[in-house]
Amino acid sequence: MAPLLQVEGVAKSFRGLRAVSDVSFAVEAKEIFGIIGPNGAGKTTLFNMIAGAFRPDRGQVQFDGRDITGFRPDKVCDAGIGRTFQIVQPFAELTVLENVTVGALHAHREVAAARLAAADCLDLLELGHRRHMHASNLTLPDRKRLEVARALATGPKLILLDEVMAGLRPTETDRMVVILQRLRAEAGLTIVLIEHVMRAVMALSDRVMVLHHGEKIAEGKPEAVVRDPAVLTSYLGGAAV
Ligand SMILES: Nc1ncnc2c1ncn2[C@@H]1O[C@H](COP(=O)(O)OP(=O)(O)OP(=O)(O)O)[C@@H](O)[C@H]1O
Numbered sequence: 001m002a003p004l005l006q007v008e009g010v011a012k013s014f015r016g017l018r019a020v021s022d023v024s025f026a027v028e029a030k031e032i033f034g035i036i037g038p039n040g041a042g043k044t045t046l047f048n049m050i051a052g053a054f055r056p057d058r059g060q061v062q063f064d065g066r067d068i069t070g071f072r073p074d075k076v077c078d079a080g081i082g083r084t085f086q087i088v089q090p091f092a093e094l095t096v097l098e099n100v101t102v103g104a105l106h107a108h109r110e111v112a113a114a115r116l117a118a119a120d121c122l123d124l125l126e127l128g129h130r131r132h133m134h135a136s137n138l139t140l141p142d143r144k145r146l147e148v149a150r151a152l153a154t155g156p157k158l159i160l161l162d163e164v165m166a167g168l169r170p171t172e173t174d175r176m177v178v179i180l181q182r183l184r185a186e187a188g189l190t191i192v193l194i195e196h197v198m199r200a201v202m203a204l205s206d207r208v209m210v211l212h213h214g215e216k217i218a219e220g221k222p223e224a225v226v227r228d229p230a231v232l233t234s235y236l237g238g239a240a241v
């Protein structure tokens with residue numbers, strides 16, 4: 001069977017600076033695929049090329065049997081890819097339920113149906129009891145889960161998560177890990193996550209890819225990748241994981 005997502009030789013430069021060079025990888029349906037690498041390695045830029053924020057200078061993105069290279073963000077979303085943003089950006093003046101309903105309106109025309117779907121997503125993210133709060137009043141762990149709920153509400157087959165565990169305490173990280181495992185098991189979701197929190201990467205990922213200076217330097221099972229000499233020197237700083 002063809003992979004759900006296949007990225008082939010994508011590259012992106014900003015004013016001559018190569019942010020991503022010739023990166024290829026493939027993700028199978030229902031896989032959890034981790035992307036790690038130092039700050040500035042090109043991880044978010046790679047997501048932006050998949051999600052349609054930037055068109056790749058070169059290369060292709062295939063999803064669910066279609067070429068989606070250069071699709072605009074709303075078309076990528078329609079194709080079945082949801083995403084979160086590294087800098088969380090809820091509508092602060094809207095309630096939690098309203099924020100997620102905005103996402104659900106991608107998949108549902110009727111507001112009532114969107115609101116119901118949004119409530120389901122909130123329950124999956126353990127945010128049901130916060131639905132009438134203003135997003136601006138949420139704690140960081142709740143805001144991170146709101147961000148995932150908003151992406152989930154668009155009805156994706158695959159979700160791109162950009163550092164949804166950054167800044168969380170270990171107990172909150174573990175809670176997010178359990179929630180994401182449940183999304184895969186119960187909702188059949190495929191997950192690609194960028195993450196610095198190695199505890200979460202190791203617990204969740206079936207496979208991990210390492211980016212460094214815009215290039216893929218390793219890919220494989222998490223236990224093997226963290227022992228790879230190139231990864232140890234360039235990213236993990238020689239620390240045993
Ligand atoms: N819109 C942009 N305009 C100009 N340069 C950019 C833009 N987006 C990213 N870059 C540059 O591209 C390189 C890769 O950035 P990117 O945000 O993809 O890294 P990252 O791996 O996500 O890092 P971090 O772990 O800090 O989030 C960096 O040098 C960054 O400054």
Ligand SMILES: [Mg+2]
Nearest residue numbers: 043044045086
């Ligand atoms: Mg980033």
